[in-house]
Amino acid sequence: MVEMPKNDLQGTLELLVLKSLAQMGELHGYGIALHIQRASDEMLRVEEGSLYPALHRMEQDGWLRSGWKVTETNRKAKYYKLTNAGQKQLQEAEQSFEQLVKGVRALLRYA
Amino acid sequence: MSIFSRVANTFSSSKLTQDVEAELKAHIEMRIADNLAAGMTPEEARRDARLRFGNPRVMGERTAAVDTSMLLESMVRDARYAARQLRKSPAFMITAALTLMLGIGANVVVFGVLNAAILRPLEVPDADRLHMILHHPYGYDSQSYPDFLDWKERNSTFSAMAAYRIRPMGLSIGSAAYKCWVEQVSTNYFDVLGATPAFGRFFHASDEHGANSAPYIVLSDGFWRSHFAANPGIVGATVDLNEHPFTVIGVAPRWFHGIDLFIWPDFWMPAIDEQLVGEDTLQHRFSHNLWVFGKLNSDVTPQQATEDLNSIARELAKENPATDDDLSARLVKPGFFGDTVAAARPFLLAVMVLAALVLLAACTNLASLFAARTADRSRELAIRLAIGSSRWRLLRQMLSEAILISLIGGAAGTVCAAVLLGSLSQWQPFGEFPIHVTVMADARVYIVALALAVCSGLVFGLLPMRQVWSSDSAQVMKGNADSRIRFRRFAFRDLLLGVQIVLCSLLVTASLVALRGMQHSLNAPLGFNPEGVVLAETDLHMTGHSAEAAARIQKRMLGEVAHIPGVTAVGIIDNTPLGTGGSSTAVFREGTTDFRASNSPFVSKFFSVSPSYFVAAGTRLLGGRAFTEQDDVHAPRVAIVNQTFVHKLLGAAIPIGRRFLLPDKQQYEIVGVVEDGKYDSLAEAPGAALFFPLTQAPTSDTTLVVRAALPSVEVVPPLIRTLGNIDPKLPFTIESWHDALAFVLFPARVATAVLGAMGVLAAMLAVTGIFGMAMYSVSKRLRELGIRVALGAQRFQLMRSALEKPVVLLLGGTAIGMLCGVAASTLLAQIVYDATPRDPMVLGGVVGGMTFLGAFATWIPTRRALRIDPSRLLREQ
Numbered sequence: 001m002v003e004m005p006k007n008d009l010q011g012t013l014e015l016l017v018l019k020s021l022a023q024m025g026e027l028h029g030y031g032i033a034l035h036i037q038r039a040s041d042e043m044l045r046v047e048e049g050s051l052y053p054a055l056h057r058m059e060q061d062g063w064l065r066s067g068w069k070v071t072e073t074n075r076k077a078k079y080y081k082l083t084n085a086g087q088k089q090l091q092e093a094e095q096s097f098e099q100l101v102k103g104v105r106a107l108l109r110y111a
Numbered sequence: 112m113s114i115f116s117r118v119a120n121t122f123s124s125s126k127l128t129q130d131v132e133a134e135l136k137a138h139i140e141m142r143i144a145d146n147l148a149a150g151m152t153p154e155e156a157r158r159d160a161r162l163r164f165g166n167p168r169v170m171g172e173r174t175a176a177v178d179t180s181m182l183l184e185s186m187v188r189d190a191r192y193a194a195r196q197l198r199k200s201p202a203f204m205i206t207a208a209l210t211l212m213l214g215i216g217a218n219v220v221v222f223g224v225l226n227a228a229i230l231r232p233l234e235v236p237d238a239d240r241l242h243m244i245l246h247h248p249y250g251y252d253s254q255s256y257p258d259f260l261d262w263k264e265r266n267s268t269f270s271a272m273a274a275y276r277i278r279p280m281g282l283s284i285g286s287a288a289y290k291c292w293v294e295q296v297s298t299n300y301f302d303v304l305g306a307t308p309a310f311g312r313f314f315h316a317s318d319e320h321g322a323n324s325a326p327y328i329v330l331s332d333g334f335w336r337s338h339f340a341a342n343p344g345i346v347g348a349t350v351d352l353n354e355h356p357f358t359v360i361g362v363a364p365r366w367f368h369g370i371d372l373f374i375w376p377d378f379w380m381p382a383i384d385e386q387l388v389g390e391d392t393l394q395h396r397f398s399h400n401l402w403v404f405g406k407l408n409s410d411v412t413p414q415q416a417t418e419d420l421n422s423i424a425r426e427l428a429k430e431n432p433a434t435d436d437d438l439s440a441r442l443v444k445p446g447f448f449g450d451t452v453a454a455a456r457p458f459l460l461a462v463m464v465l466a467a468l469v470l471l472a473a474c475t476n477l478a479s480l481f482a483a484r485t486a487d488r489s490r491e492l493a494i495r496l497a498i499g500s501s502r503w504r505l506l507r508q509m510l511s512e513a514i515l516i517s518l519i520g521g522a523a524g525t526v527c528a529a530v531l532l533g534s535l536s537q538w539q540p541f542g543e544f545p546i547h548v549t550v551m552a553d554a555r556v557y558i559v560a561l562a563l564a565v566c567s568g569l570v571f572g573l574l575p576m577r578q579v580w581s582s583d584s585a586q587v588m589k590g591n592a593d594s595r596i597r598f599r600r601f602a603f604r605d606l607l608l609g610v611q612i613v614l615c616s617l618l619v620t621a622s623l624v625a626l627r628g629m630q631h632s633l634n635a636p637l638g639f640n641p642e643g644v645v646l647a648e649t650d651l652h653m654t655g656h657s658a659e660a661a662a663r664i665q666k667r668m669l670g671e672v673a674h675i676p677g678v679t680a681v682g683i684i685d686n687t688p689l690g691t692g693g694s695s696t697a698v699f700r701e702g703t704t705d706f707r708a709s710n711s712p713f714v715s716k717f718f719s720v721s722p723s724y725f726v727a728a729g730t731r732l733l734g735g736r737a738f739t740e741q742d743d744v745h746a747p748r749v750a751i752v753n754q755t756f757v758h759k760l761l762g763a764a765i766p767i768g769r770r771f772l773l774p775d776k777q778q779y780e781i782v783g784v785v786e787d788g789k790y791d792s793l794a795e796a797p798g799a800a801l802f803f804p805l806t807q808a809p810t811s812d813t814t815l816v817v818r819a820a821l822p823s824v825e826v827v828p829p830l831i832r833t834l835g836n837i838d839p840k841l842p843f844t845i846e847s848w849h850d851a852l853a854f855v856l857f858p859a860r861v862a863t864a865v866l867g868a869m870g871v872l873a874a875m876l877a878v879t880g881i882f883g884m885a886m887y888s889v890s891k892r893l894r895e896l897g898i899r900v901a902l903g904a905q906r907f908q909l910m911r912s913a914l915e916k917p918v919v920l921l922l923g924g925t926a927i928g929m930l931c932g933v934a935a936s937t938l939l940a941q942i943v944y945d946a947t948p949r950d951p952m953v954l955g956g957v958v959g960g961m962t963f964l965g966a967f968a969t970w971i972p973t974r975r976a977l978r979i980d981p982s983r984l985l986r987e988q
Contacts, residue, residue: 028137028138029134029138030137030141030142045163047163047164047165048138048142048163048164049135049164049166049167049170052135052138052170052171052173052174053170053176053177056174056177056178057177060177060178071141073141073144075137075140076133076137077134077137077138077141078130078133
């Protein structure tokens, strides 16, 4: 299991959020946390509270849109959704992550 | 903690934080619910949720911080960052702020004056319905009392109409008499203006029961404070006006000063009491000396009222053909002595335009400063773009810098302007007259200042942002910068500088034209020689002398003053030419029986003088004789006239011995001819003037013209002693004739001062502009220049390539500016005597001045270019 660091690798946390929203459409913060956990086969677990500053920042950057809605269990929660800019950002983030992984892998295999 | 972040906190603690808290709380509650569903105890469920979430308070604060960052707090951060950036380049900041300060300051002052003189409404109720009713032609536009009564009686368009005139009068308090300015008003005056007394009472139409029936005066607040020590017990007391008792019945409120701009009379009295103070003009329909104003009915337009009044004028012309023949009416907004200000309006507006031009010059300077700064920072900006800073972010930062500078510059300019306006309000341009130039800046002025500052800062500070927007970061960072776009960008900066030089040379031209005109007017042929003359002016009515007594006293004065050591000649005239008094009369040819005004060939100024006046004043007698003691009431009526009078009456015929008639149907014989002179203003065309002997046309207005071989400081004390011996209570105004001319020189002086100030401002801006451009162009090309020096370029070639552009701009701009200045001088000619740009001194002065400015501004950059040491330079870069 990989414990996500709190502040570093900010980009990675953003990538996870963007990807989750791309896969699931609309989610509230708790939903995103659950999705990341489930979809990564319990390997990734974010400190749930740190999602929120990231979500708000991404909303300020125009990647996300948010609105208050009622959940299936009849609770009020704030739902997030990708914007077009967010879609584009996701593509870029995926690419740079691939490169990071490639680079790290290459380094590890360096003999 | 700064005030801004406090504001941000109060803001965020409300709606924003609540939102965040609700969002986080929902999260934790959902987790707890899921945990419970999974079979945990409530205690375990809460603990687990808390562990997974982290500290909710910290998370909440951090989230809220992200939200507030877009608000006030980030603005503060931007401002702090901008301030830090500016602190790093103090030269830039100071230059930019100073530039803006000059531009804004000039505009606020001019707008303040414009606001006070033209825009601000009168401080009386229903000011918008008040109109002055003037007689048609300029200069002859006041009304007579009988006409006023008829206007008032017969019109159907005004709800009320009142009249007033202002004159000096002697007020005795104890044993001393003071010269005061009093408004003689119709008894309904205060009611028409809707004023109520501070205490006591005002007089009303109901107080009027025929001539001399209401010997009351109302004091102004200022006079009550300065002469009666603000003693409320003064109401009911008796004071002597021109030696006749009047009762003080009330004091006007502090703000009240009638309807004339800038004029603050000392007190008010009913005009119908004029005989009590020794005047007798109200009964004459030909005696035009009242200003009439009325309050329009609310449903009547000024147009309808004018038509109504003019139809009354036609009736009056039929009824009184001799006096009202040419009567007509036009309405103007109350201003300064009728519509005297209207004449100054084009000038004021022109000055406003000039001030705007100065601001524009300041702004072009600002724009090129910012452009140079942006160019210097292009590398930094490019790097920031490359590492992912958004263009919006950079724009925002430059915006904050521009706003910061414009606020600093604007605030400094406004403070300077407020100080200047404040001292202007204290200023009494003519000590003798009750004029206060009340031009304190009001809210409107400050709003305009702020708007000007922010707009000019923003627009011109952001112009160079186009560079950032369109720059290619890779290119810029490689350092060979923008060779591609250099041409275009420099063209833009060149244009700015060119505009600035044009403005500068325009203003320099205008101020030189005004200055020369001023100089001409001081040397203009006045028809008298003010050099070495002291004037002592009084009105013998002030101490209650009758007409016969006046003649005796005048004779005694002439005799005794002539014996003062150093006095070479002394004469008396009722009102000096180019003074503020003086009257005109229609003139008729010999044999006329039709004395309607329309039958008169021309109008002439007239004066009463003692025989010795012409010698004392230095007016040359061209033919005939001066008056003698024999020209008295028993002798035939005689007059001395000027050349223009002769020309208008007789053409080329010999004038001596010829006769003419005046509206009193008396015949006058011309016994002498004197040179032409200026009588009302320096810029006037030659006008007719005629002089009566004091003995045949007695007057209580007395101005002693004392010509002395000694300096005036040595003549004035014995003069005061001598006059004091004759009548110790009589107040005199004693000043040199030069000082007395201040009034006529005033417009030209103001014009010269204003244009001079604007010219200096423009010159300063142009110098900094040219300097900045030359300096920048040299520093940008240091390396290139260094290489050229290394390759053996001559100094001259070097200078040429470094300074060619500024010099070409300077020459071209100066030429265009001079052409504009020549065009603008026609406007100036209305105010300044003999204002012509076709004067070698002016043209030479402009060219010389601009060349000097250019040389001054390019001096340091030139030296820098010439001192280039190629080896050091190439090593460093």
